[in-house]
Structure formats: C-alpha cells, structure tokens
Amino acid sequence: xxxxxxxxxxxxxxxxxxxxxxxxxxxxxxxxxxxxxxxxxxxxxxxxxxxxxxxxxxxxxxxxxxxxxxxxxxxxxxxx
Amino acid sequence: xxxxxxxxxxxxxxxxxxxxxxxxxxxxxxxxxxxxxxxxxxxxxxxxxxxxxxxxxxxxxxxxxxxxxxxxxxxxxxxx
Amino acid sequence: xxxxxxxxxxxxxxxxxxxxxxxxxxxxxxxxxxxxxxxxxxxxxxxxxxxxxxxxxxxxxxxxxxxxxxxxxxxxxxxx
Amino acid sequence: xxxxxxxxxxxxxxxxxxxxxxxxxxxxxxxxxxxxxxxxxxxxxxxxxxxxxxxxxxxxxxxxxxxxxxxxxxxxxxxx
Amino acid sequence: xxxxxxxxxxxxxxxxxxxxxxxxxxxxxxxxxxxxxxxxxxxxxxxxxxxxxxxxxxxxxxxxxxxxxxxxxxxxxxxx
Amino acid sequence: xxxxxxxxxxxxxxxxxxxxxxxxxxxxxxxxxxxxxxxxxxxxxxxxxxxxxxxxxxxxxxxxxxxxxxxxxxxxxxxx
Numbered sequence: 175x176x177x178x179x180x181x182x183x184x185x186x187x188x189x190x191x192x193x194x195x196x197x198x199x200x201x202x203x204x205x206x207x208x209x210x211x212x213x214x215x216x217x218x219x220x221x222x223x224x225x226x227x228x229x230x231x232x233x234x235x236x237x238x239x240x241x242x243x244x245x246x247x248x249x250x251x252x253x254x
Numbered sequence: 255x256x257x258x259x260x261x262x263x264x265x266x267x268x269x270x271x272x273x274x275x276x277x278x279x280x281x282x283x284x285x286x287x288x289x290x291x292x293x294x295x296x297x298x299x300x301x302x303x304x305x306x307x308x309x310x311x312x313x314x315x316x317x318x319x320x321x322x323x324x325x326x327x328x329x330x331x332x333x334x
Numbered sequence: 335x336x337x338x339x340x341x342x343x344x345x346x347x348x349x350x351x352x353x354x355x356x357x358x359x360x361x362x363x364x365x366x367x368x369x370x371x372x373x374x375x376x377x378x379x380x381x382x383x384x385x386x387x388x389x390x391x392x393x394x395x396x397x398x399x400x401x402x403x404x405x406x407x408x409x410x411x412x413x414x
Numbered sequence: 415x416x417x418x419x420x421x422x423x424x425x426x427x428x429x430x431x432x433x434x435x436x437x438x439x440x441x442x443x444x445x446x447x448x449x450x451x452x453x454x455x456x457x458x459x460x461x462x463x464x465x466x467x468x469x470x471x472x473x474x475x476x477x478x479x480x481x482x483x484x485x486x487x488x489x490x491x492x493x494x
Numbered sequence: 495x496x497x498x499x500x501x502x503x504x505x506x507x508x509x510x511x512x513x514x515x516x517x518x519x520x521x522x523x524x525x526x527x528x529x530x531x532x533x534x535x536x537x538x539x540x541x542x543x544x545x546x547x548x549x550x551x552x553x554x555x556x557x558x559x560x561x562x563x564x565x566x567x568x569x570x571x572x573x574x
Numbered sequence: 575x576x577x578x579x580x581x582x583x584x585x586x587x588x589x590x591x592x593x594x595x596x597x598x599x600x601x602x603x604x605x606x607x608x609x610x611x612x613x614x615x616x617x618x619x620x621x622x623x624x625x626x627x628x629x630x631x632x633x634x635x636x637x638x639x640x641x642x643x644x645x646x647x648x649x650x651x652x653x654x
Contacts, residue, residue: 181356187411196261196282200289202356202402206395209360211385224388225291228304232313233392235286239320240399242282248411251267251328276421276442280449305451308464312473315446319480322442331427331488341516347571362516362562366555369520371545384548393552400559408571436581436602440609465611468624472633475606479640482602491587491648501596507651522596522642526635529600531625544628553632560639568651 179209187248195249199242203234259289267328275329279322283314339369347408355409359402363394419449427488435489439482443474499529507568515569519562523554579609587648595649599642603634 182202189195211217224230246252262282269275291297304310326332342362349355371377384390406412422442429435451457464470486492502522509515531537544550566572582602589595611617624630646652 180353181360182352185351185353187352187406188413191265192262192267193260193265200261200286203395203399206360206398207391210391210394216386220386220388220391224392226296226300227388228300228307229310229313230389230392231287231290231300232304232310232317233389233396234290235283235317236313236320237392237395237399238286239283239317239324240396240403243320243324244399244403244406244411246267246324246328248406248413251324253268253328271425272422272427273420273425280421280446306456306460308460308467309470309473311447311450311460312464312470312477314450315443315477316473316480318446319443319477319484323480323484326427326484326488331484333428333488340513341520342512345511345513347512347566348573363555363559366520366558367551370551370554376546380546380548380551384552387548390549390552393549393556397552397555397559400556400563404559404563404566404571408566408573431585432582432587433580433585440581440606466616466620468620468627469630469633471607471610471620472624472630472637474610475603475637476633476640478606479603479637479644483640483644486587486644486648491644493588493648500593501600502592505591505593507592507646508653523635523639526600526638527631530631530634536626540626540628540631544632547628550629550632553629553636557632557635557639560636560643564639564643564646564651568646568653 179205179212181205181209187245189245189249192246192249192252195245195252196238196242199238199245202241202245203237259285259292261285261289267325269325269329272326272329272332275325275332276318276322279318279325282321282325283317339365339372341365341369347405349405349409352406352409352412355405355412356398356402359398359405362401362405363397419445419452421445421449427485429485429489432486432489432492435485435492436478436482439478439485442481442485443477499525499532501525501529507565509565509569512566512569512572515565515572516558516562519558519565522561522565523557579605579612581605581609587645589645589649592646592649592652595645595652596638596642599638599645602641602645603637 183198189198208217224234263278269278288297304314343358349358368377384394423438429438447457464474503518509518528537544554583598589598608617624634
C-alpha cells in the first residue's frame with residue numbers, strides 16, 4: 175500500500191523557511207501513519223485517542239523532532 | 255489545523271545564547287502538542303497528567319533533547 | 335534467520351529522489367520486523383494490531399524517521 | 415514558567431572534560447523536568463517512583479545519552 | 495559479565511556492503527541483549543515474547559535503526 | 575548525588591578499538607542508572623526485573639546504541 179500514498183509532498187526536503195520545514199516534518203510524520211493505516215475513518219478515530227492522551231502527544235512530538243532534524247540539516251539550518 | 259498555529263517562533267533556529275536555544279527547544283516541543291491538540295482546555299487538563307507522571311516527564315525530556323540537538327547544531331554550538 | 339532475509343533491497347542506500355528514499359526507509363523498517371518474525375501469518379496478525387493502535391503507529395513513525403535520517407544523509411539530501 | 419528557571423547552567427555547552435560534559439548532560443535533563451514540574455515536593459515524590467522503576471531508569475539513561483551527544487559534539491569530543 | 499561476551503564481531507564497524515552493515519547492526523543490537531541477559535534459555539523464552547508482540551518488534555526496529563546510523567556513517571554510506 | 579559517582583571511566587571517550595568503545599557505551603549507560611539510583615541493593619533487585627523483561631532489554635539496547643553513536647563519532651569510527 176505504501177506505493178500508492180505520496181510520502182514526501184513535492185518530493186523535496188528543501189523549504190524556504192524554518193516554519194515551512196517544520197510543517198513539512200509534521201506532514202512526513204502524518205504520511206507514514208497514513209501509509210500504515212490507509213483507512214481514513216480508522217485514522218480519524220485514532221486521532222481522538224492520541225489527541226487526548228498526554229503520553230501519545232509527547233511521542234508525536236518526538237517523531238516530529240526526529241523528522242525535523244533531517245529537514246533542518248538538509249536546509250543547512252536556513253542560514254544561507 | 256497545523257497551518258494556523260505558528261510552529262517556530264520568529265521563524266528561525268538561530269539564538270544568541272545556549273539558554274535561549276534551550277528555551278526555543280522547549281517551545282518547539284510545546285507547539286507540536288498545541289498543533290495536534292488545539293483545544294487549550296484539553297491541553298491544560300493533560301498538563302495536570304504529565305506534570306505528575308514520572309515516565310511522561312522523562313519522555314518530555316527526550317523530546318526537548320532531540321529538538322535541542324538540532325538547534326544547537328544550527329547555532330554551531332554557540333562557539334563562534 | 336537474519337542471514338536468509340534480504341535486509342536492504344538493492345544493497346544500496348542511494349536513491350534518485352527523496353520520495354524513493356522515504357519508501358526505502360519504510361522497507362528497511364519492515365524488513366527488520368520480517369527478519370525478527372519470519373512467519374508471515376504472525377506478521378499479518380500483528381499488522382491488524384499496530385494498524386489500529388495509535389501509540390504503535392506513532393512508534394512506527396519514529397522508526398521510519400530514524401531510518402530516513404540515515405538514507406537522507408547518504409544521499410546528501412538529494413541536493414546535488 | 416520556563417522563563418523563570420535556568421535551563422543551562424553557565425549558559426554554555428563547553429566544558430573542560432568529558433566528565434564535566436556528562437554531568438552537564440545530567441543537569442540539562444533534570445532542568446527540563448524542573449521547568450515542567452516546578453513544585454519541588456512533587457518532584458521529590460516522583461523521584462521515589464523513577465529511582466525504583468527499571469523502565470524509567472532506562473528511559474532517563476536515554477535522555478541523558480541524547481543530551482550528551484549534543485554536548486560532546488559541541489566540545490568536539492574533547493580531542494583538542 | 496560484559497567483559498566475557500564479544501560486543502562487536504570482528505572488532506570493526508567497516509563492512510563491504512550496506513547489506514552487511516545492516517546485518518552487523520542487527521548483531522550489535524542482539525549482543526547487547528546477550529550481554530545483559532547471558533542465560534540463553536531465558537533469551538530464548540523472551541524471543542517468544544517479543545517476536546509476537548507488535549510494540550516490541552517496532553522497538554527492535556528502532557534499536558537497529560540507531561545502530562545502523564552509526565555503521566552507515568562509519569562506512570561513509572558505502573559511496574566510495 | 576551525581577557529583578560523587580564517576581560518570582565516564584578514565585574521563586575520555588577515546589578508545590583503541592570498536593570493542594572497547596562498545597564496552598564504554600555500556601558502562602556510560604550503567605553509570606547513569608547508578609548515579610540516579612545509588613543504592614546497590616535496589617539496583618540489584620531491578621536488574622532481576624529488566625534482565626527478564628523483553629521490552630526493557632530492548633530499551634537498554636537503544637540506550638547503548640545512542641551512547642555508542644557518540645563514542646564512535648569521537649573515535650572517527652576507528653578508521654584512522
């Protein structure tokens with residue numbers, strides 16, 4: 175099923191700003207969940223679970239942090 | 255909903271000092287939680303949960319540590 | 335059993351695009367699970383578990399994020 | 415509340431020795447917990463929990479390891 | 495007990511191919527478990543646990559991913 | 575209490591071989607646990623817990639993997 179879902183919007187890690195890079199990190203994390211659970215109704219139900227669970231919200235934060243590390247490095251931290 | 259919440263204050267990873275970089279790491283981590291759970295009253299309730307749970311406090315520490323690694327690298331560890 | 339299962343398709347970390355790199359990250363993560371649990375029927379049963387568990391979906395996202403970091407670095411973030 | 419608690423003692427990641435860098439990693443990890451749970455009596459109670467819980471001790475070790483990675487890189491591994 | 499168990503087969507992180515590097519990552523992860531639990535019969539019993547537990551299989555994947563990141567960097571991603 | 579326990583044996587991350595570096599990673603991980611739980615009898619009891627728990631053994635593996643990444647980088651992967 176992974177083949178049918180776009181995993182990286184725009185097929186690039188390069189963004190103009192840190193804010194856009196951060197938004198991309200969030201999207202990358204969500205697209206992995208989407209590719210693993212393609213059923214939108216199930217994902218919607220699970221969203222109700224993790225959005226109200228402190229431990230899961232923290233775990234989502236860890237995932238985004240790891241994705242962002244890669245994107246930030248790809249963009250040389252937007253310093254140039 | 256992610257689109258409506260600022261994910262990186264100031265839209266930059268660069269800070270003047272390590273202390274400011276650390277504070278930014280904390281903010282980045284919190285803003286991901288905010289974007290995932292935009293309801294302030296729910297977040298306030300969850301704060302009461304994780305602030306009193308040893309395992310969750312440790313997990314928050316891991317998240318901040320990962321965010322800080324990126325920020326510290328972006329600032330070349332404030333050595334210059 | 336690890337010896338009998340291919341762990342890296344094509345025996346290379348280099349891909350043409352970020353999208354392909356991301357797909358490779360997903361495959362690497364899945365092949366470790368396959369090598370640890372070679373019984374396809376058990377894996378299929380477990381898929382029904384993790385695809386419906388918010389915490390596990392998040393954990394899968396973390397794993398893919400870590401694999402992707404390596405692949406992205408190997409490809410110099412597809413900037414060249 | 416984060417604003418009122420010092421997050422990086424001495425406002426620097428640079429230390430003279432690896433041992434001092436390791437001690438700094440421990441402090442950084444603890445200060446995040448302190449800033450998230452500023453009530454010393456609650457933290458003291460939670461200490462009794464995690465200091466006697468194998469899984470939490472391991473998780474603390476992971477947090478310190480991540481903090482230390484950043485500090486070690488900042489100090490170029492104390493090779494100079 | 496750590497002293498009596500070889501932790502890195504061949505005492506090197508360098509491999510000829512990514513596939514071999516991946517296999518080494520799996521071995522490194524397993525040898526830490528072996529050194530922490532030297533009793534083969536206990537490890538065999540625990541294998542029956544984690545090989546049938548989705549969350550643990552995912553966690554194994556994370557461990558291997560982290561080990562592989564180091565090995566891949568050591569081999570400069572097998573690009574040379 | 576952290577001040578009284580040596581956190582890095584020999585006060586250096588440099589080792590002669592990968593095997594020694596790996597052993598150092600194990601020691602660093604254990605010394606954080608020791609500094610957090612200085613009571614040897616409690617640690618001994620907890621050892622009986624984590625050495626027989628698959629999930630905790632995997633978590634220990636993750637911790638060692640993170641420590642080892644730092645040590646391996648410090649030693650430039652023992653390639654020189």
